[in-house]
Each structure stands twice: as C-alpha cells, then as structure tokens.
Amino acid sequence: MGISRRQFFYGTAATTAVAFTAQTARANTCTMPTQARQAALTPQGVVEELMAGNQRFVSGNMVNCDLNAQVLQTAEGQYPIAAVVGCIDSRVPPEMVFDQHIGDIFSARIAGNFVNSDILGSLEFACRVAGAKAIVVLGHSACGAVKGAIDQVELGNLTDMLAKIEPAVQAVGPIADRSSKDSDLVQRVADANVALTVAAITAESAVLADMVAGGELVVVGAMHNVATGEITLLG
Numbered sequence: 001m002g003i004s005r006r007q008f009f010y011g012t013a014a015t016t017a018v019a020f021t022a023q024t025a026r027a028n029t030c031t032m033p034t035q036a037r038q039a040a041l042t043p044q045g046v047v048e049e050l051m052a053g054n055q056r057f058v059s060g061n062m063v064n065c066d067l068n069a070q071v072l073q074t075a076e077g078q079y080p081i082a083a084v085v086g087c088i089d090s091r092v093p094p095e096m097v098f099d100q101h102i103g104d105i106f107s108a109r110i111a112g113n114f115v116n117s118d119i120l121g122s123l124e125f126a127c128r129v130a131g132a133k134a135i136v137v138l139g140h141s142a143c144g145a146v147k148g149a150i151d152q153v154e155l156g157n158l159t160d161m162l163a164k165i166e167p168a169v170q171a172v173g174p175i176a177d178r179s180s181k182d183s184d185l186v187q188r189v190a191d192a193n194v195a196l197t198v199a200a201i202t203a204e205s206a207v208l209a210d211m212v213a214g215g216e217l218v219v220v221g222a223m224h225n226v227a228t229g230e231i232t233l234l235g
C-alpha cells in the first residue's frame with residue numbers, strides 16, 4: 001500500500017509536532033534549579049517530579065543538561081527540592097536514578113539507609129534551612145547491608161552499623177531460616193527498614209515533624225529495583 005502525498009505531509013507534520021513537544025518537555029525538565037522553581041513546587045509536586053525523573057531514567061530519556069552550566073548556576077546559592085536518605089551502594093546514586101540536576105537533591109547516603117542524629121540534623125538543614133520539600137527514604141533490592149544484618153555479619157565497625165538494621169529484621173516477624181540466601185526475606189527486610197526509617201524521621205525530629213504537620217514537607221519511602229532501575233513508592 002502506497003502513502004499518499006497528503007498522508008505523507010500529515011505524517012511529517014505530526015512527527016514535527018511530536019519532536020517539538022519532546023524538545024519542549026526536555027527544555028522544561030532541563031530547567032536549572034532556581035528559587036522560583038523551588039517555590040513553585042508543592043511537597044507532593046516534588047515527589048511527582050522525582051518519580052517522573054525516574055521514568056526518564058528507566059526509559060533512557062534522561063535530560064542531558066550541561067553539568068558545568070549547573071555548577072555556575074548554583075555557585076551563588078542552592079534551591080534544592082528534595083532530600084534523599086539512600087544506601088551507599090554504588091548502583092543507586094539519587095541524582096542519576098531520579099534524573100535530577102546538580103543543586104536539586106540533598107543526599108545522605110549510608111549503608112542500609114537508616115537515620116541517626118547526625119543524619120537527622122543534616123535533613124533538618126536540608127529542609128528547614130535550605131528549603132527541600134520532600135524527604136525520600138530510598139531502599140533498594142539486593143542490599144548488601146540488609147543481607148549483612150540478616151546474616152549477623154561481624155567485621156570491625158560494620159558490626160555496630162548492622163545492628164541499626166536489626167529492628168527491620170525483627171519487624172518482619174518470626175523467621176524460620178535466617179539467611180540472606182532467601183531473596184524474598186532480603187526484600188521484606190529492606191521494605192521494613194524503609195518503613196522504620198520513614199517513621200523515625202518524624203518521631204525523632206521535632207523540626208521535621210512540625211514541617212510535616214504544617215504541610216511544608218512530605219516524607220515518603222521508596223524502593224529501587226537494581227535489576228530494572230525502577231523506583232516504586234512504598235506505603
């Protein structure tokens with residue numbers, strides 16, 4: 001079947017329109033972090049922006065903004081939209097998996113993505129002082145720290161650190177065979193660990209709890225699948 005001249009031109013016009021829309025969307029998502037952008041986003045809007053960024057990441061349509069331009073843009077100040085409590089794992093860099101810019105995310109990373117007073121203080125700075133409107137506790141699949149906690153690994157300072165994840169192991173209920181070889185158990189503990197960290201943030205920080213109560217901040221849990229790059233919200 002041949003393509004008529006009319007169809008051809010319509011097709012070309014449609015393609016151009018799609019290309020223009022994609023280009024416009026790309027330009028919009030490439031918008032540099034500014035005070036106006038930070039001010040315009042609601043806490044829930046920030047979460048939606050991060051999830052949209054993850055969809056760009058998963059589909060290979062990341063915005064290739066000019067990193068050096070971002071450095072120049074943020075040299076005089078920063079207007080971050082979110083703070084992420086993530087794992088130190090090499091596969092889950094928050095800025096990349098949420099497809100965000102330099103200047104968008106405060107990133108606290110520690111094996112097993114839990115909080116202590118130092119990380120809570122950092123989050124208080126990120127949100128109360130610097131203006132971030134969403135905290136994402138970002139766990140991930142196949143987490144080595146979770147596996148280590150399940151197996152009760154003992155090694156130098158790691159022993160004490162893994163004890164911080166023990167409450168998540170306990171939270172999943174009776175375990176017949178406590179072994180990290182059980183991948184379902186590893187995932188259930190990782191999910192529980194995120195939920196416990198989300199709860200701890202407002203339970204242990206009056207500053208952040210006040211912001212949540214006042215509608216200035218949301219705290220959400222999320223799970224990153226290291227096999228697909230996809231992030232899903234929990235809870």
Ligand SMILES: [Zn+2]
Nearest residue numbers: 087089143144
């Ligand atoms: Zn991990």
